[in-house]
Amino acid sequence: MFLLENEQKQRKNYRYQDLKKDLHRIEENFSNQVELITIGSSVEGRQLYALRVGSGDKKVIIHGAHHAREWMTSRLIVDFINHLLTDLSWPWLSLREDWLTEVTIWFIPMINPDGVTLVQDGADLFSNRLELIDWNNGSTDFTGWKANSRGVDLNRQYPTGWDSIQNDPGVQSASNYKGQKPLTEPEVQALYQFVNQHAFDCALAYHSSGEEIFWRYNLSDEQAKPYRELAENLAEVTRYQLIEPEGTPSGGGFTDWFLTEFEKPSFTIEIAPSIGPRPVPDLLYERVFHTNELVLYTVVAYLIAEIG
Numbered sequence: 030m031f032l033l034e035n036e037q038k039q040r041k042n043y044r045y046q047d048l049k050k051d052l053h054r055i056e057e058n059f060s061n062q063v064e065l066i067t068i069g070s071s072v073e074g075r076q077l078y079a080l081r082v083g084s085g086d087k088k089v090i091i092h093g094a095h096h097a098r099e100w101m102t103s104r105l106i107v108d109f110i111n112h113l114l115t116d117l118s119w120p121w122l123s124l125r126e127d128w129l130t131e132v133t134i135w136f137i138p139m140i141n142p143d144g145v146t147l148v149q150d151g152a153d154l155f156s157n158r159l160e161l162i163d164w165n166n167g168s169t170d171f172t173g174w175k176a177n178s179r180g181v182d183l184n185r186q187y188p189t190g191w192d193s194i195q196n197d198p199g200v201q202s203a204s205n206y207k208g209q210k211p212l213t214e215p216e217v218q219a220l221y222q223f224v225n226q227h228a229f230d231c232a233l234a235y236h237s238s239g240e241e242i243f244w245r246y247n248l249s250d251e252q253a254k255p256y257r258e259l260a261e262n263l264a265e266v267t268r269y270q271l272i273e274p275e276g277t278p279s280g281g282g283f284t285d286w287f288l289t290e291f292e293k294p295s296f297t298i299e300i301a302p303s304i305g306p307r308p309v310p311d312l313l314y315e316r317v318f319h320t321n322e323l324v325l326y327t328v329v330a331y332l333i334a335e336i337g
């Protein structure tokens with residue numbers, strides 16, 4: 030059994046308020062095992078929460094909802110925290126009992142809380158409502174929105190390969206606008222600084238369309254070689270397809286930056302089949318959860334084996 034199961038099951042849309050409540054409850058119930066902090070705030074002043082489990086030298090970061098309509102990834106990450114704290118049965122039992130003294134995991138479930146709220150509630154409560162509708166081609170239906178509340182695509186804001194990003198609309202938009210320069214948006218600035226302050230050994234970036242894993246950006250075979258085993262392990266446990274580069278990848282994404290800047294493994298995991306520009310339907314959640322159940326374990330087992 031895990032902490033919030035009944036509540037989770039009733040949820041159609043996983044909201045910023047749900048996240049806030051869940052993380053505070055986890056903090057209250059597991060105060061000896063977790064640390065809850067905020068790493069910054071969004072354009073509209075929502076908190077960007079980060080929760081730590083474990084205290085070891087090997088460090089993993091796992092984050093979701095860079096893209097507004099992809100809030101199912103936030104629910105998934107909170108579910109990972111619940112299971113980790115309350116259900117240390119298989120597969121975790123196969124690790125050393127004290128593995129949480131060797132590994133630190135930072136969870137950041139929702140990088141773009143303004144965007145998530147816009148998709149779920151529409152623009153009525155936003156100070157720039159008219160601009161948002163304009164950027165959304167005159168529509169008040171925001172279900173396809175990916176950007177933050179300034180119309181910038183947060184996964185096109187990282188400095189690596191930013192100059193050569195493809196399909197940039199050049200103006201504020203529901204998706205794909207890279208901004209006037211890298212790192213202009215507070216949500217990305219917060220994550221960028223946080224990651225720079227920690228020496229992470231691995232990063233998992235959750236997105237939601239395609240049942241694929243991006244893992245090498247534009248790295249050569251030789252450069253990608255150290256990450257291939259872990260990438261293949263993740264593909265095996267999820268049955269998602271590993272993406273090999275074709276032509277010139279677009280760049281500007283978190284994973285592109287992390288791989289290049291830190292020369293450590295980083296994966297963009299797309300949790301659902303391609304369903305077009307809308308949120309992943311709630312009825313797919315159970316399947317998504319079970320498909321991804323072994324992802325974190327796979328990364329931790331790999332990092333611990335690397336130590337020992």
Ligand SMILES: [Zn+2]
Pocket residue numbers: 095096099184235236237238
């Ligand atoms: Zn995405």
